[in-house]
Amino acid sequence: MEIAMQNIFKSFGDNHVLKGVNFTLAPGEIHALMGENGAGKSTLMNILTGILPIERGQIKINGQVTHFKNAMDAELHGISFIHQEMNNYGEMTVLENMFINREITNRFGILKTSAMRTQARKYLDYLGADFGLDMPIHDLSVGNQQLVEIAKSLMTDAQVIIMDEPTSALTENEINKLFKIVKELQATGVGFIYISHRMEEITTLCDTITIMRDGISVTTTKVADTNVNQIVKAMVGRDLTEFYPERTTQVGEVYFEAHGLSRQGVFNDVSFDVHSGEIVAFAGLMGAGRTEIMRAIFGIDRLDHGQIKVSGKVVENHSPAAAIKHGIGFMTENRKDEGLILDATIADNIDLASLRSFTKYGLIDEHNDRIFVEALIKRLTIKTQTADIAVSSLSGGNQQKVVLAKWIGAGSQVLILDEPTRGVDVGAKREIYDLMNELTARGVAIIMISSDLPEVLGMSDRINVVYEGKIMGTLATKNATQETVMTLATGGQING
Amino acid sequence: MDNTKRQQFNVMDFIGKLGPVLALAFLVFLVTLLNHSFLDINNLLNLLRQVSTNALIAFGMTFVILTAGIDLSVGSILAFTGAITAQMIIAGVHPAFAFLLGVLIGAILGGVNGVIIAYGGAAPFIATLATMTIYRGATYVLTDGNPISGAKMTNSFFFQVIGRGYFLGIPFPIVIMLVAFIILYVLLHKMAFGRKTYAIGGNAKAAFVSGIKINKITILIYTLSGIMASIAGFILTSRLNSAQPDAGVTYEMDAIAAVVLGGTSLAGGKGRLLGTLVGALIIGTLNNGMNLLGISSFYQQIVKGIVIIIAVLIDRKKAV
Numbered sequence: 101m102e103i104a105m106q107n108i109f110k111s112f113g114d115n116h117v118l119k120g121v122n123f124t125l126a127p128g129e130i131h132a133l134m135g136e137n138g139a140g141k142s143t144l145m146n147i148l149t150g151i152l153p154i155e156r157g158q159i160k161i162n163g164q165v166t167h168f169k170n171a172m173d174a175e176l177h178g179i180s181f182i183h184q185e186m187n188n189y190g191e192m193t194v195l196e197n198m199f200i201n202r203e204i205t206n207r208f209g210i211l212k213t214s215a216m217r218t219q220a221r222k223y224l225d226y227l228g229a230d231f232g233l234d235m236p237i238h239d240l241s242v243g244n245q246q247l248v249e250i251a252k253s254l255m256t257d258a259q260v261i262i263m264d265e266p267t268s269a270l271t272e273n274e275i276n277k278l279f280k281i282v283k284e285l286q287a288t289g290v291g292f293i294y295i296s297h298r299m300e301e302i303t304t305l306c307d308t309i310t311i312m313r314d315g316i317s318v319t320t321t322k323v324a325d326t327n328v329n330q331i332v333k334a335m336v337g338r339d340l341t342e343f344y345p346e347r348t349t350q351v352g353e354v355y356f357e358a359h360g361l362s363r364q365g366v367f368n369d370v371s372f373d374v375h376s377g378e379i380v381a382f383a384g385l386m387g388a389g390r391t392e393i394m395r396a397i398f399g400i401d402r403l404d405h406g407q408i409k410v411s412g413k414v415v416e417n418h419s420p421a422a423a424i425k426h427g428i429g430f431m432t433e434n435r436k437d438e439g440l441i442l443d444a445t446i447a448d449n450i451d452l453a454s455l456r457s458f459t460k461y462g463l464i465d466e467h468n469d470r471i472f473v474e475a476l477i478k479r480l481t482i483k484t485q486t487a488d489i490a491v492s493s494l495s496g497g498n499q500q501k502v503v504l505a506k507w508i509g510a511g512s513q514v515l516i517l518d519e520p521t522r523g524v525d526v527g528a529k530r531e532i533y534d535l536m537n538e539l540t541a542r543g544v545a546i547i548m549i550s551s552d553l554p555e556v557l558g559m560s561d562r563i564n565v566v567y568e569g570k571i572m573g574t575l576a577t578k579n580a581t582q583e584t585v586m587t588l589a590t591g592g593q594i595n596g
Numbered sequence: 597m598d599n600t601k602r603q604q605f606n607v608m609d610f611i612g613k614l615g616p617v618l619a620l621a622f623l624v625f626l627v628t629l630l631n632h633s634f635l636d637i638n639n640l641l642n643l644l645r646q647v648s649t650n651a652l653i654a655f656g657m658t659f660v661i662l663t664a665g666i667d668l669s670v671g672s673i674l675a676f677t678g679a680i681t682a683q684m685i686i687a688g689v690h691p692a693f694a695f696l697l698g699v700l701i702g703a704i705l706g707g708v709n710g711v712i713i714a715y716g717g718a719a720p721f722i723a724t725l726a727t728m729t730i731y732r733g734a735t736y737v738l739t740d741g742n743p744i745s746g747a748k749m750t751n752s753f754f755f756q757v758i759g760r761g762y763f764l765g766i767p768f769p770i771v772i773m774l775v776a777f778i779i780l781y782v783l784l785h786k787m788a789f790g791r792k793t794y795a796i797g798g799n800a801k802a803a804f805v806s807g808i809k810i811n812k813i814t815i816l817i818y819t820l821s822g823i824m825a826s827i828a829g830f831i832l833t834s835r836l837n838s839a840q841p842d843a844g845v846t847y848e849m850d851a852i853a854a855v856v857l858g859g860t861s862l863a864g865g866k867g868r869l870l871g872t873l874v875g876a877l878i879i880g881t882l883n884n885g886m887n888l889l890g891i892s893s894f895y896q897q898i899v900k901g902i903v904i905i906i907a908v909l910i911d912r913k914k915a916v
Contacts, residue, residue, distance in 0.1 A: 400805065424807040438805045441798035443865055452795055452806040455788040462787045506806065 101178060101259035101291060102127050102162050103148070109156035110143055117143045119315040120157070125260065130282065130292040132302045132323065135312035136335055136525035141295050144312070145262050149174040149181045172201075178259035182249045182266060184523075190238035195220055197237050198252050223251040227281055241387065243274030250281065261285070262293040267301060268523055271386040271551065272586060279305050297525060299328045300554070311335055336527050344558030345533050347577075349540040351561060352376040356514045356545050358397065361406030366392045367569035370406070374514065374545040379536060381560035381577070382549045384589045389569040390549045391433060394516045398430040399423045410514065424453055429512030431503050433519040433549070439503040440491050447473045447487040449502050453510040476505040481531060497528025504535065515539065518549045533559055553582050567591045616858050616874040619907065623878060627885035634888055641767055647880035648769035649828040651873060653847055654854035655780050656706075656824030658872045659817045661855050662784075663797045664864025665720035667818060669709060670825040670851060671844035672731035677702045678829035679735050682744040682839035691755040699826045705731060706822020710815030728848070735841050745838030759834025769831045776824070777873055784869050793817060797864025853900070854879055857907050878903070 103125040110118040118140050125131050135141050146152040148159060150168030158165050161177065168174040171181065189197055195213075198220050204212045220233055229247045231240060237248065246266055253261050267275045282292060282305065294306055302309060303323060310320040311334040318334050332343070355376040362368050367389040374380045382390045395401045397408060399417035408415055410426050417423040420430070432438040440449055450473050458465045458472060473487050480501045484494065491502055500520065507515055517536075521529045536546055536559065550556045556563055556577075563575045565588035572588040584594050627634045634640075653670050660667045681698035685691050705727070712723045749755050761768040784790035792813050795803040804810050825844075833839045858875030860867025882903060886896045 398805075419807075419809070420805050421807040421809055430805060432805060438799075438801045441795055441802050441865065444794065444798045448791065448794070451791065452803065452808070455791055459788040462789060463782075464786060464788055464791070466786075510807075 101125075102160075103179075103260065103291075104160040105144070105148060105157070106160070107157040108144065108147060108154065108159075110140075110147060110152065111155065117315050118147075118155075121312065121315070121317045122320075123310055123317060124320070125291050125293060126308075127259075128286055128289045128291055129308055130286055130294055130306045132306040132309040133293055133295045133312065134297070134302065134309060134331065134335060136527060139312040139335075140315045141312055142264065145181060145264070145293065145295070149179055149262070151181075175256050175258075178257055179262070180253035180256060180258040180260070181262040182246070182253065182264065184264040184266075184268065186245055186249055188237050188245060188248075191236055193234050194231065194237055194240070194248055195233040198248060198255070202256075219255065220251070223254050224248075226254070227251055228277070241274070242269040243271065243278070243386075246270070246274075246278065247281075254285075258290065260291045260293065262295070264295045265297065265523070266294075267296065267298065269386070272553070272589075273385065275301070297523075298552075299331065302331070303328070313337055332526060343530070344555075345530070345537055347379070347537065347559070347561060349377045349379075349537065349561075351378045352543060355411055355543075356547075357407075357409040358393075359407045359409070361393060361396065361408075362404050363392065363396055363401065364404050366401075367396075367566075370566075370569075370571055372564050372571060372574065374547055376513070376543040376545050377540045378562065379540055379546040379548055379560045381556040381563045382547065382566055383551075383553070383556045383563050383585050384566035386551060388566040388589070390566045391518055392569075393566070394430065394518060394547065394549065397423070398428060398516065400430075424510060424512075427511065427513035428516065429453070429507030429510055429514070430516045431500075431507055431518060431520060433522065435499055435503050440499060442492040443490055445488045446477065446482065446484060446491050446494070446502055449491050450476055450487075450505045450509055453506050457511075472509060476509050480505045480508070480535065495525070495528075497524040497531075500524050500528065500532065504532065508539070512544065514545045514547070516547045516549075519551065520548060521550075521552070521555065553585060556585065557582065565589050615910070616871050616878065616907075619857075620874050620878050620881065623881050623885070627881060627888065631885070631888045634885060639884070639888070641770070643880050643884040644770045644773075645767045646884065647876050648767075648773040649831055650847065650850045650854060650879065651773050651876035652776055652824050652828040652831075653821075654851040654858075654872045654876050655776060655869065656821035657848075657851040657855050658858075658860055658867065658869055659780075659784065659793055660720070660821050661797075661852070661860050661862060662793050662864055662867055663814060663817055664800075664862075665713065665814070665817070666724060666852070666862075667706075667709065667821045668721065668724040668848045669705070669728040669731055670821060671847035672728045672735065673702050673705045673822050673825040674829035674832065674844035674847060675839075675841060676705065676731045676735045676738070676829075677826035678833040678839040678843055679739050679744055679841060681830055682746075682749060682833055683738070685752065685755060686744065686746040686748050688748070691749075691752040695754070695758070695830055698830055699823055702822040702824075702826025702829070703819045704822070706825070707815055707819040709822070710818030713818065714811040714814040732845075739839070739841040741841055743838045743840050749833075750837055755834055757834075759831045759836075769835075772827065772831065776827070777869070781869050789813070789816075794865055797866075799865075850879060853904055857904065 105121065105123040108118050108121045121144055123144065133141050143152065147154050150170045150173050154167055159167055168177065189200065195216060199216050204215045206212055217233060227247050227250060229244060231244055237245060266278060270278065286292065296302060306323050308320065309323050309326065311318045311331065313335060352375055354373050356374040359371050361370040370393055384390050392401065396403045397417065399419045399422055408417065415426045417426065436442060451469060458468045477487055482498050482501045482505065491499060521532055524532065540546055548560060557580060560577045563577055563580055563585060565572045565585055567589055575584060587594055657667055657670065677698040680701060681694045684694040684697060709724050709727055712718050713720050757768055759769060763771045784793065792808050795808055796810050796813060800810055832843055854875035855872050856862065857878050858867065858871025860871060882900055883896065886899065
């Protein structure tokens with residue numbers, strides 16, 4: 101299938117989101133669509149698949165002008181869209197999810213379960229998925245949920261599959277598996293539109309790349325004819341000399357210590373330390389137990405055994421409130437779930453962990469509160485007109501900065517950052533890295549969980565690699581490579 | 597013609613924007629148009645006095661609903677504390693002391709709701725539905741199903757003044773309502789406690805991770821709801837000069853209606869205490885106005901329900 105979107109315009113009120121975008125997909129091509137958050141990628145795809153009505157311009161499918169009425173219409177014509185936030189019904193089974201709204205029934209409307217099972221199994225087997233059809237879908241890993249989505253697309257004979265940041269929650273293994281499947285499907289003539297922020301993926305997977313910025317398509321080239329620097333420059337409209345800022349911080353004394361931390365069935369005998377001014381990365385596969393270790397340290401989950409010391413003193417964190425009192429902050433991996441109150445204002449979100457510090461006899465000192473909030477907004481360069489708008493109206497990068505502002509404001513001396521740049525665009529990523537450097541320069545000890553290997557190698561001083569709830573090894577970042585980290589993360593040993 | 601059309605349009609526009617306050621103004625305007633005696637100072641004071649018990653309960657309910665909870669047991673707490681306070685007075689306890697003990701008992705009953713919800717993890721609707729019947733049953737056990745009244749109640753100045761007295765010409769229940777409003781307004785909008793209340797309703801998980809002791813706050817909020825119900829109970833007992841075992845039945849519905857009419861979201865995290873006061877006034881004006889107009893109480897219920905639906909629909913439209 102060939103798609104040609106020509107001179108597409110779209111605005112929401114006064115907000116002109118698309119200003120004459122051109123986009124062409126050749127049959128069987130893997131076409132990367134890149135751009136910062138807010139560049140208009142999702143809007144463009146929503147117009148293609150009939151989710152949003154087109155304002156001006158035209159879409160040709162195989163040479164014929166075709167405007168789909170809705171997502172179902174697009175699907176019936178062979179274009180399926182796998183959204184970043186998958187539209188799953190968590191409590192329902194894999195099978196039920198696969199056939200939602202396209203159930204196979206007999207003429208009395210009774211479900212023909214065995215026919216559905218056969219069909220579902222066929223496509224899942226084709227993708228090499230070995231999980232059962234009767235599992236509730238939320239019991240599957242994100243990677244496997246994605247396979248279900250792909251199987252659904254194939255079931256509808258998709259000729260074009262649009263994937264929006266498919267790998268943002270996948271492990272290295274799962275990503276490799278996904279890429280293999282994409283390549284195989286490409287060989288059968290399926291085209292892909294692939295939206296991602298990750299450079300390595302684009303260069304390894306894609307044939308062609310279109311870059312969008314501020315509602316226009318800046319450039320379209322063969323991936324082979326470009327390089328990372330050119331891509332980044334086209335995306336942000338300026339040069340990013342170095343993607344990761346240099347780590348120059350003077351590392352101080354041991355500030356945080358964990359001794360023999362265990363939680364039954366989750367992690368076992370975990371010991372590590374972090375010096376003040378140091379960034380210690382936690383690498384590993386998804387599900388290795390990294391997040392769980394931090395949740396226990398922060399008092400969200402209970403520890404079975406082990407001891408935590410902050411600045412040489414033993415502390416017991418039975419709740420986040422206790423951990424905060426001991427100067428620990430925790431930026432959780434899912435900001436919408438545990439990081440932010442989306443409907444509350446920026447100010448109220450920033451305040452949340454430090455209400456105590458400007459409250460006297462329970463009364464809030466509004467004046468100091470305001471100064472505090474404004475200072476943090478400025479310091480973290482959160483892009484907003486006012487502190488009094490809902491945090492949900494900010495872009496992903498700015499939302500992440502609000503969470504960070506909350507913990508910096510709380511005066512955290514030990515800062516746990518769980519996937520700090522997930523779903524954040526290139527420009528904001530760099531700002532977050534700079535901020536981490538600034539914090540460590542003031543002596544803050546940072547623990548960074550990251551599944552992004554270049555980030556781990558680019559932004560840490562030491563790396564703890566976790567595999568199945570155990571620390572397999574601690575590497576000095578300057579001696580580490582992607583290979584050594586991955587070897588440890590998959591349970592292997594390194595010699596010497 | 598053209599002029600009135602434009603005015604009507606403006607009114608609709610305003611209702612969408614300023615919401616409850618203009619709805620109340622419109623209602624007052626309408627009732628006054630139909631019966632001028634509505635604006636008599638005596639009628640207005642009477643209206644406010646009628647509103648006061650519902651408003652007090654609704655103030656507590658506002659905190660509960662802001663956390664995305666609900667408290668169905670308020671009517672039963674009102675009846676139980678009213679009855680036990682009356683019994684204490686008759687048994688010789690000084691009415692002021694009995695009042696304090698009654699409020700303390702209301703706090704405990706509310707606190708029990710909070711503990712079941714916070715530590716038991718029960719859904720607020722189910723937990724308070726259960727305690728609603730338990731507390732009501734306990735009231736019947738306590739009173740043997742009979743109203744409680746006696747000379748020690750009617751002869752006590754303190755007891756009489758709470759429900760029937762005046763302060764600077766204003767009926768005492770109104771004074772209590774206003775004082776409670778001011779205290780709770782400060783608590784909700786000027787104190788850390790209020791911020792935490794909103795945070796729990798907005799995203800309990802994020803609030804917990806941010807160090808807010810959500811169990812403690814939740815229990816305190818249901819305790820507050822119990823306190824407000826028991827204060828309303830004392831006022832009602834004093835007004836009627838007796839404690840009725842079936843007092844306060846369906847009061848939870850009027851309180852919830854006042855909160856919702858005031859623009860507070862049942863999903864939690866959004867709303868204001870002033871809205872609840874206005875919501876209670878809307879319900880009071882409806883009741884009072886329809887009484888003035890001689891509309892049968894059967895129809896009154898239908899009208900009240902329709903008004904709630906309209907209010908919610910306007911609110912939904914605003915959100916879109």
